[in-house]
Amino acid sequence: MTRRFQNIIIGAGHNGLACAAYLSRAGQSVLVLEASDVIGGAARNRDLAPGVTVSPGAHLLHAMPADLMRELNLSEHDLSLAATDLNTVSLAVNGEAITFDGDTVTGSAVSDADKAAYVRFNKDMHRFTKALGPALEKLAPEIAIETWKQRLDLMGLGWSIRKLGRYHMREFLRIIGMNFYDLLDEYFENPQMKAAIAMDALWGGEWGARSMGSVLTYLYRMAGYARNGDVGIAQPKGGMGAVSAAIAKAAKAAGTDIRTGARVKQILVENDHAVGVELETGERIEADRVISNADPKQTFMKLVSPDHLDTGFVRQIKNLRARGKAGKLHLVLSSAPKFKGVDTVNLGSRMIIAPTMDEIELAFNPSKYKKYPTAPVLEIIMPSVNDESIASDGRHLLSAVVQYLPYDDTPDEEANRTAFLETVLDQLERYAPDIRKQIIEAELLTPRDIEREFGMTGGHWHHVELVFETFLFNRPIPALSRHTSPITDLYLCGAGCHPGGNVMGIAGRNAAQLILKGGK
Ligand SMILES: Cc1cc2nc3c(=O)[nH]c(=O)nc-3n(C[C@H](O)[C@H](O)[C@H](O)COP(=O)(O)OP(=O)(O)OC[C@H]3O[C@@H](n4cnc5c(N)ncnc54)[C@H](O)[C@@H]3O)c2cc1C
Known part of the structure; x- marks a missing residue:
């Protein structure tokens, strides 16, 4: 007979593992059940070719709180960073790359006015991030104001905005629902610079720079930098799987079974x-609670029978938007590529292909109609430049997030993927003319x-679109905003919860802390 546990966690994504680690450290018994043969969910490693490790x-x-990394002793569990504070380089076909390094922006096409505006922009965004940031680490405040605690939580958020002072509070309230396209137009002239900044509001989602609320998702991204202890944009040694492996080690050391x-x-x-x-094998395992x-869609539409849920709740879950638009490109290269305008130092940085905000919109538009873009937007890194363990024998790995792809469930899916890989390589070739000759292996992952x-x-x-209407107490829906659910002793702990996705472990930590306080 299988042992009974206090907690069963469905999924060993980094959030499930973080939740397990916090519960086990508090003395609770935890069993994590992972469908895949590998832990880590979307923060995992696998081999792309013999001797080449990819984070698929x-x-x-860039978003994990420094205190969470300390609390779980991740460095003692073998997590180290191969590179921190990566620069961002916006690539240009004519070689006029723009480099962002802290508050400094350089490039032959960047005016002095834009350089000064960038300092001002960062100062303003940091100020607003400071007001919003704490709410993105704690449990979402409740809007049902019945107890003093609920009142104080909500007042805490209001107070951090009020503390901005009259002028900045008004400015915060003016821009928070705005689209980023318009806001960036207020600050900058250079179209390429605006596009590179805009993409930090857009990676991973079904929205463009002109979408309402894209200022909010930019502040969401900035809040990650503010809490991560000055590591900025970092590359874990050995790949992103090393982050999940370290959290799993922390959990196991505290007694978690995985x-x-x-x-x-x-x-x-x-x-x-x-x-x-009940597992697919028919095995049944009992627990005091299931996390x-x-x-959320999978949890409530596949794992729980609808008989246990009311129709209004089911309708809300069914209507949640979960249409991923990010794909992933992986190339094994015979040698280091040459990008126009990028020196060997910046080859290890984060490189963006997004020439203008209008071109971002043009790349986004076809995906709304299940079509592929002709000039995709890319976030490229060369992990093997900063970390030799990624690729052996002088080879290099290129890893790129590719926006915006449709969820292709047509009979032509395979042919479309093959054709679109050529489109992406054509796009890359405009910026790195010899790259095709260096390709040993290529892989393109679509949202499907x-x-x-x-x-x-x-x-x-x-997991669920991160937009205005699915933020804070509305994430993913009001009834699920604090990890609890209409079914007693069933909790959520993943990216679909407040505060949202990215590798940060906050949802896992918050769920565990709520459970340890009695689930309220
Ligand atoms: C292509 C891509 C690029 C990204 N780039 C970045 C980036 O550079 N930086 C960043 O911070 N974030 C990035 N993200 C986002 C980030 O990876 C995710 O938001 C995050 O990993 C979600 O973590 P999670 O633990 O909440 O869920 P997941 O990682 O989705 O884990 C859920 C786990 O549950 C398991 N599971 C599901 N159903 C069952 C079941 N029925 N039984 C048992 N197990 C089950 C799954 O197998 C999975 O392991 C990227 C994501 C993708 C897809």
Whole structure:
């Protein structure tokens, strides 16, 4: 008979593992059940070719709180960073690259006015991030104001905005619902510079610079930099899988059991209480509570029988937007590529292909109609430049997030993927003319491939779209905003919860802390 646990966590994504680590450290028994043979969810490693390790999902670490890394002793569990504070370089076809390094922006086409505006812009955004940031680390405040605690939580958010002072508070309230396109036009002249900054509001989502609320998602990104202890945009040694491996080690050291290759088929519910799970093999395991790291759609539309949920709730879950638009390109190269305007130092930085904000919109538009863009937007890194363990024998790995791809479930999916790979390589070639000759191996993952590999509904890296209407107490829906659910003893702990996606472990930590306080 299988041992009974206090907690079963469905999924060994980094959030599930973080949740497990915090619960185990508090003395609770925890069993993590992972469908895949590998832990880490979208923060994992695998071999792309013999001697070449790829991070097929997330490839950069920029949002994990420094205190979480300290609390879980991740450095003692073998996590180290191969590179920190990466510059961002916006590539140009004519070689006029623009480099962002802290508050400094350089490039022959960047005016003095834009250089000064960038300092001012960063100062303003840091100020607003400071006001919003704390709310993105704690449990979402409740809007049902019935107790003093609820009142104080909500007042805390209001107070941090009020503290901005009259002028900046008004400015914050003016811009927070705005689209980033218009805001960037208020600050800058250079179109390429605006596009590079804009993309930091857009990676991973189904939205463009002109979409309402894109200022908010930029501040969301900035809040990650503010809490990560000055590591900026970092590259973990050995790949992003090393982050999940370190969290798993912390959890195991505290007593967590982790089983891979163990797909949960259903969550067992009796008298409106979660009482355990049934695996695909038919094995049933009991627990005091079940915590799902799977996305909300999967949790409530596949793992829980609709008989246990009311129709209004099911309708809201069904209508949640989970249409991932990010794909991933991986190239094994015979030698280091040459990008126009990029020196060997910046080859290890983050490189962006996004010539103008209008071209971002043009790349986004076809995906709305299930079509592929002709000039995709890319975030490129060369992990093997900063970390020799990534590729052996002088080879290099190129890893790129590719926006905006449709979720292709047509009969032509395979042919479309092959054709689109050529489109992406054509785009790269404009910036690195010899790159095709260096390719030994190429892989392109579409959102549908991402769904297959990581189990994320729609291949969406935030599990549920991260927009104004799914923020804070509305994430993913009001009834699920504080990790609890309509089924007693069933909790959520993944990216679909507040505060959202990216590799940061906050949802996992918050879920554990709530449970340790009695689940309220
Ligand atoms: C292509 C791509 C690029 C990205 N780039 C970055 C980046 O550079 N930086 C960054 O910070 N973020 C990035 N992200 C986002 C980030 O990876 C995710 O937001 C984050 O990993 C989500 O973590 P999670 O633990 O909440 O969920 P997941 O990683 O989705 O983990 C959920 C786990 O649950 C398991 N599971 C699901 N269903 C079941 C079941 N029925 N039974 C058992 N197990 C189950 C899954 O197999 C998975 O392991 C990227 C994502 C993608 C896809």
